[in-house]
């Protein structure tokens with residue numbers, strides 16, 4: 069598997085305690101299975117920290133399962149999963165999570181602001197009041213530009229606004245890593261671009277590692293540091309230039325895809341007509 | 342005029358009756374039940390507790406009549422069956438809700454069992470009627486103690502679990518990632534619901550349970566989406582239903598359950614109408 073962006077994975081090469089050198093994610097011999105049915109296997113990869121990485125693959129290939137694995141929500145059927153230098157576990161406050169179809173599941177029984185607050189207090193027992201939480205909630209809402217509409221019920225917000233609230237909810241507590249599951253689904257083009265700009269900006273300001281499951285790479289292509297692709301039942305990590313390859317993408321999606329480089333050097337992909 | 346009023350049961354001495362000791366029990370008991378139901382109200386409406394209210398009411402019925410058959414207190418039988426039912430529903434998780442036919446069959450069977458127990462216990466049907474339709478005017482001081490204990494237990498548990506339970510209710514996915522025990526909290530909520538059901542049945546009965554456990558918070562949710570406000574307002578709606586229902590029932594010498602349910606329904610209908618504009622306009626803004 070070509071992986072030029074990661075240095076030699078010989079342990080002796082690593083400077084102990086140097087966070088820049090510690091990969092954000094390390095899978096070794098990992099497979100995922102539900103009730104004996106293997107979804108994918110031979111997961112051996114390292115994702116360097118600090119980047120913006122997209123996760124692609126056909127429907128049902130196990131992208132959400134990969135995120136669940138990193139979040140410790142499911143155990144690997146085999147192998148070891150390390151996230152930010154430690155075995156994956158539930159409740160790791162260093163990871164913020166935006167699940168798939170977040171707005172749909174939440175409904176209209178909560179306001180955006182309360183939801184963001186729950187990103188902080190939702191895993192705490194008891195009812196202690198904490199003024200610092202309010203400040204952090206405001207900061208997270210400001211970071212996504214969500215102050216004006218945060219007091220409204222989530223279901224009354226537009227798709228783009230809901231996604232901003234979802235990101236703010238994941239941001240409180242200042243995580244080192246953000247994982248987002250199809251944050252662009254059901255958004256129109258303009259909202260897609262706004263959310264991409266938001267995520268790219270956040271990654272640059274906060275130096276978080278960002279893993280984003282997407283169906284269409286194009287909106288993220290100019291900003292990516294790498295791509296995880298699920299192909300033929302195995303996950304791979306590769307540099308953008310290696311993965312954005314017509315033959316590979318065609319194989320991946322099972323439909324003919326062409327990679328185009330514009331005069332300015334930008335890459336994009338499109339279905340071959 | 343007086344004749345007409347007498348015809349519909351008007352009691353001219355109703356002020357006097359309201360001051361009687363059994364009425365004091367009825368008011369206190371009803372208020373405690375409104376409080377017990379109101380505290381969990383937000384979670385009831387957010388978590389689809391309509392299903393649980395319906396199911397637990399049916400499951401509790403054979404518990405109450407079975408206890409009478411054995412010479413035990415119906416409250417005890419109700420409580421045991423409701424809590425056991427909550428644990429079973431919690432263990433089945435979503436499946437119980439999805440398997441409509443299986444669930445409906447089990448609940449119908451439970452009701453049948455309740456009727457069988459009741460007929461074996463006694464020739465008269467007073468237990469059946471009071472479990473099915475409630476009997477607030479017969480609430481004893483012992484029952485009041487039970488109601489108070491239930492309210493305190495619900496409050497104490499909620500103080501501990503309120504926040505994780507809220508997150509688990511609105512976004513189970515995020516809650517699970519944060520290490521919140523989503524399944525266990527779901528079962529914990531169902532047990533609280535079972536306790537509230539146990540006491541609410543004694544006020545309005547299994548058949549009218551909905552009006553005291555689901556309708557008030559559902560009305561409150563129309564006005565606010567803030568958990569604390571929904572619980573507070575829901576409690577208030579429940580209280581108004583119970584108190585107003587009781588007073589009117591004494592004035593006309595008719596069963597309180599009917600008036601409690603009527604007031605509760607009116608509050609709900611009013612909430613729908615009075616917030617219709619607001620809900621419509623916010624829906625438009627988002628487009």
Ligand SMILES: Nc1ncnc2c1ncn2[C@@H]1O[C@H](COP(=O)(O)OP(=O)(O)O)[C@@H](O)[C@H]1O
Pocket residue numbers: 102103107125126127128129130131132133134
């Ligand atoms: N909890 C689960 N139990 C059983 N099968 C599951 C579960 N979650 C996902 N699957 C199955 O695993 C496969 C991969 O699912 P998922 O990770 O959601 O894929 P993707 O996100 O790429 O669409 C699908 O076939 C799905 O049906």
Ligand SMILES: [Mg+2]
Pocket residue numbers: 131132133168249
């Ligand atoms: Mg998915």
